Amino acid sequence: MKPLALTMGDPAGIGGELSLKAWLALRQTGLVFVALDDPERLSRLARDMGLAVPVQLVGDVAQAAEVFRSALPVLAVPLAAVPVPGKPNLANARAVVASIEQATKLALAGAVGGVVTNPINKAALYQAGFAYPGHTEFLAELTGATGQQIMMLASPMLRVVPVTVHASLRDSIAMLTTDMIVAASRTTASALRRDFGIASPRLAIAGLNPHAGEQGALGTEETTLVQPAIDTLRAEGIDVSGPWPPDTMFTAAARARYDVAICMYHDQALIPLKTLDMDHGVNVTLGLPIVRTSPDHGTAFDIAGKGVADATSLLAALELAGALAERRAR
């Protein structure tokens, strides 16, 4: 099995600490990753936090795989300034971006099985000239991806895909179209088949309104937008159901009837996912030519450098990326 590439994320956030903790948790499991990071800062961080993690600079991925059992292998992405926990530094923005670029290059070349990204601080990167709304759009550009990329959040209890994501609730409703629902559903169905090993994925499509609109009394988008998407998808042979009343579609009994919930807006997807399982949520980008996952949290500047960051979500992201990469390699 190929190693995974783990990016640095914002060096003022909890990413470095999580990388160290992930190595401690995974070193003897067979799952191998290489950090695209600054080896000196990781060594310093390990020492400061009292984590017994030997950090080893490596020259390539093959060497990383060899040393993984005895040290955290790092492909060097030197920082311009010593990072201060909680204080993002424009001087380091270039390295944050370079880490993502190099990880992606390794994945495109087939040297690693996939990319796992530590959290970045978008505001800091924007100031440094980064021109993408987030990781996903940058990765799409780097990989020359065609078509639509979508975010899936996956935990052991639930998979969700928000059709609209980072917009106000008002704008999310205004921008929602049948085509968006269809495109997100197609990408999801195809990814579940190829990467998740689900031969006939069952998609549950949420309504937008309370009670899924109650036959028009509480909103019309179910009739005008969602049902036409369902009809189109069904005609293509995709196993879809809905539009479901949003409040009852995430109970244990309801979840047993589908493999993924296609949601109309960010919180319709994220509330049930995080309410059910805050720690094990993994962000998976579907529609890229490479495997890419990330933990389901941000840079957490408020707790950076304190040694209290929880690596559960990053571990889940590494494990899921490993499983997806393995399935794709077959």
Added chain:
Amino acid sequence: MKPLALTMGDPAGIGGELSLKAWLALRQTGLVFVALDDPERLSRLARDMGLAVPVQLVGDVAQAAEVFRSALPVLAVPLAAVPVPGKPNLANARAVVASIEQATKLALAGAVGGVVTNPINKAALYQAGFAYPGHTEFLAELTGATGQQIMMLASPMLRVVPVTVHASLRDSIAMLTTDMIVAASRTTASALRRDFGIASPRLAIAGLNPHAGEQGALGTEETTLVQPAIDTLRAEGIDVSGPWPPDTMFTAAARARYDVAICMYHDQALIPLKTLDMDHGVNVTLGLPIVRTSPDHGTAFDIAGKGVADATSLLAALELAGALAERRAR
């Protein structure tokens, strides 16, 4: 402790079955209720479903309390037509309404400790001339309630109050005001103090947008509507926090920090409540002069008459009404 009054609900729905099952579950617990229903139809239902429930016509609440251990006491509200499961009948609409009226009268007179309502079918009642959007508005009228009534959903894991309720998501956003958030929060804080025995209730106010608007990048309502409400409530000495990012405020750790979540729209409140605990959700109407609860589900015409209805939510509604009535009587 005073008995509770339990209404009939739509006789073509699962209400009657639930009333019978509730009596079986509660007959020896000390919690007593009287059904405002048609005794013949309940006897017939018990026989048809093989439920060993002796049904006894009583003349008043005192007699109901006496017989409760040995039979389900019923104050007669005769039906005009024999109900057919799953088929609401306009001829019975008058009795459905009368059951609510009589239960409310008993509560206002202090003969019962509170009213628990079985689900009604609003469409059927509208056709029969019922001019209220639902139970709550009708009860407000019957009790001469002043001020705002609000719906709280309570389960052992979470209490939520949706500030906007039965409107499309688009309309819910458009109608949301600071005053509505303030009024709902005041009513909630006062009810938690008086009826729930929480001396200093902690209210968590949700944001409207993803990430609570992310400083305006994902919506402005947190700044323009929610924060002013928080400021007003805080100035009144109410313990409020927020605006919270909606997706992370319902985790176990977050829930431990508040007594009730004030939510901006129906599904923001109902998704976490039902996802966490589908069966034990109880609807409590705050802001009425009487205690009123109801189960958190509808008439379920699709399973009516089949003997498979789950009385868990009605039992929870009866138990909560009993607890609230007891506290109010102190």
